[in-house]
Amino acid sequence: MGLNYQAAPGVFSWGDVDDDDDIDLTVSGDGDPRVFWFEQLEAGEFRQHTLREDFGQAAGGLVADLDGNGDAEVVFTSYDTGEVLIFDYRQRRPLAQRPCHDRTTPARC
Numbered sequence: 001m002g003l004n005y006q007a008a009p010g011v012f013s014w015g016d017v018d019d020d021d022d023i024d025l026t027v028s029g030d031g032d033p034r035v036f037w038f039e040q041l042e043a044g045e046f047r048q049h050t051l052r053e054d055f056g057q058a059a060g061g062l063v064a065d066l067d068g069n070g071d072a073e074v075v076f077t078s079y080d081t082g083e084v085l086i087f088d089y090r091q092r093r094p095l096a097q098r099p100c101h102d103r104t105t106p107a108r109c
Ligand SMILES: [Ca+2]
Pocket: 015, 016, 017, 018, 019, 020, 021, 022, 023, 024, 040
């Protein structure tokens, strides 16, 4: 399970995103609207994946097992869009939900 640190030049966290027993990195840089997952291949060698192109300014990031099924999900929050990004490697696609106080999407709440 990863920890969350927030400081310039962006937000990053780490954890085993793809459940292969090595540590991967997640990053969103200041002034960069993208969210990246860096998959660790060999020790210290990483492959870059883009989780989102248009996420705006990230406020926080975390790699944690949200649903308790034994593998980690990636969570990022956005200042600009008000979204919470949740990426589950098993589903291979990022999910994004607006907070329940956003009345433009009442069906999600
Ligand atoms: Ca991994």
